[in-house]
Each structure stands twice: as C-alpha cells, then as structure tokens.
Amino acid sequence: MNKIRVTKEFSFETGHALFGYDGKCKNVHGHSYKLAVTVIGTPVSEKNAVKLGMVIDFGDLKKIVKEEVVDVFDHATVFNKNTPHLELAKELEKRGHQVILADYQPTSENMVLHFADKIKTRLPKNLQLHSLKLRETETAYAEWFAEDNA
Template sequence: MTTIRLTREFSFEMAHALEGYDGLCRHLHGHSYKLFVTVSGTPCDDPQNPKYGMVMDFGDLKRIVNRLVVEPYDHALVLRQTPENLRLLEQVRAKWERVYLVDYQPTCEQMLIRFAGQIAAELPRGVQLAELRLYETEKSHATWRAEDNSR
C-alpha cells in the first residue's frame, strides 16, 4: 500500500499577548496566521466509493479545520487567564464576544498542541494527522509532527 500526504492551507487573524513574557510580545498585538494541515493515509481503492482514489476529501478537511480553528479564532483575542488579570479579562470578554481566556500561554507552540489534539480526533478512520505548521509571521513558524510525538 502507498501512503500519501495531503496538505491544505488555512489563514486567520488573531490577537494575543504573552502574559509574563519579558519581550515586546507581552503587549497586545495581532498576527496574520497561516496554518498548514497535513494528513496521511492510503487512497481509497474501492471504485464504487465516491471518494475513490482519495486519501481524504479536501472539502472534508476544510470543514473540520474551519470549525475547530478558523471560525473560533479568526478576529479573536486570546489571552492566558491568571488570577491577577481575571477581573480585567472578564470585563473585556463581556464587551467583545471573541475573547478567549485559556489556561496556557498562547504561543504558536501551545496553540499547535491544542489544534493537533482537536483535529486528529475528527479525522476519518484510516486518516492520520501527520503535521501542522503555524506561521505567526512571514518568517516565523512552529511545526508539530506526529512522528515526533508518537514516542
């Protein structure tokens, strides 16, 4: 059997701040994120199946990633919830609906860990999440690979 990898690109705009960080990113700022989602599997070999010849329908992958990542995070503000800033963050959240308070530092690395778990759980049988690559800027990105996390 031949294993094939498929990749689809997604984009979203999101703001965040890195609470407690010692650099400029401790301030509120935004990014134009690019997310590359790569899945792997064996193409369907049943000529009677409408997905014949496909590892996965790109449209199905698009629906999964849009629902789990793009729709909730596009034009959102993501901040780490801490006891010190909880009251302020709840006030901000009351004014703007796309404010997410999370229990992790909203870095590329941590976001990829969350996205990987969510996306992998939604893929059809026989299709595995192989890689996620999240660009925060044109020149900076983080990569999650299944092969690095299966040990």
Template structure:
C-alpha cells in the same frame, strides 16, 4: 498501497498577549496566521466508491479545520486563563465578544499542540494527522509532527 500525505492551507487573524513575558509580546498584538494541515493515509481502492483514489476529501478536511480552529480563532483575542489576568478579562469581555481563554501561554508552539488535539480527534478512520505548520509572520513559524509526539 502507497501512503499519501495531503496538505491544506488556512488563514486567520488573531491577537494574543503573553502574560508575564519579558519582551514586547507581553502587549496585546495581532498576527495574520497561515496554518498548514497535513494528514496521511492510504487512498480508497474500491472502484465503486466515488472517493476512489482519495485519502480524504479536501472538503471534509476544510470543514474540520474551519469548525475546530478557524471559526473559533479568527478575529479573536487569545489570552491565558489565570488569576492574574482575571481583571483584564472582565474589562475586555465587557466590551469585546470574541475572547478565547486557554489553559496555556498562547504561543505559536502551544497553539499547535492544542490545534493538533482538536483536529486529530475529528479525522475519519484510516486518516492520521501528520504535521502542522503555523506561521505568525511571513518569516516565523512553528511546526508540529506526529512522529515527534507519539
């Protein structure tokens, strides 16, 4: 049976700041992220199964990504949790509610690694995460491939 790859696109708005960075991205700034999730697997072959011919239902993939990524990161400020940033977090969290603190510098590359772990853990049996692509801008993106991270 053929192995098939499925890709679904998502979008969300988020802000971040790169702590200690030596360029303009050290400032709080936002992006209109475009996020592509590709999974792979073998389509169901049982003709009695209503999902015959599907690797997985696109609706299930949408639910997983919305639960794990979009609903959490959309309109959020993502900051590295650190001792140096603790005072900033206290000030901002007193005024704003959707601040996500992560244990990594919130670069596009590190976010992909985080997103891959979150999504892979929720995929149905027989379906594997193949690739992720995260656009920060129309012309700048990072990619994650399972084969590179095995």
C-alpha cells in the same frame, strides 16, 4: 498500499498577549496566522466509491479545521487564563469581543499543540494527522509532527 500526504492551508487573524514575557509580546497584539494541516493515508480504491482516489476530500478536511480552529480563533483574542489582563478580557467580552482564556501561554508552540489535539480527534480512523505548521509571521512558525510525538 501507498501512503499519500495531503495538505490544506488556512488563514485566520488572532490577537494575544504573553503573560510574564520580558519583551514586546507581553502587550496585546495580533497576527495573520497561516496553518498548514497535513494528513496521511491511503487513497480510496473501491471502484464505485464517490471519493475514489482521494485520501480525504479537501472539503471534509476544511470542515474539521474550520470548526475546531478557524471559527474558534479567527478574530478572537487569546489570553493565558492566569493573565493579569483578566480584567481587560472581561471588559472585551462585555463589549461583544470574542475572548479565549486558554490553559496555556498562547505562543505559536502551544497553539499548534492545542490544534493538533483538536484535529486528531475529528479525523476518520483510516487517517493520521501527519503534521501542522503554524506561521505567525512571514519569517516565524512552529511545527508539529506526529512522529515526534508518538
């Protein structure tokens, strides 16, 4: 059977601060993230299947990624739960802002690992998450590949 990779791209706005960092990113700031999600599988071959020829319906992939990543992180501010910005985080929440207190430092590298874990659990059994590419800026991104994490 022929394996095909299918990719869907997403965009979301997220703020963060890097606890303990020795540069400007220790301050609260934001990014226009772009996330490319690639799955791999065999196209549906049953002649009467409504999704004949598809590895996954782009709408189905969109639903998964929106629910697990975009709806959670879009216009949220992410802090390491051990941050000294905890008072700021609580104040922001009190004023109706969406705040995420993560178990990790909210770097692109850690965020892409977190996203991979979330997306993998939601994919149909016949598909595998192949890779993620999280672009923080036009010139900087982190990538996750299944083959590197087997």
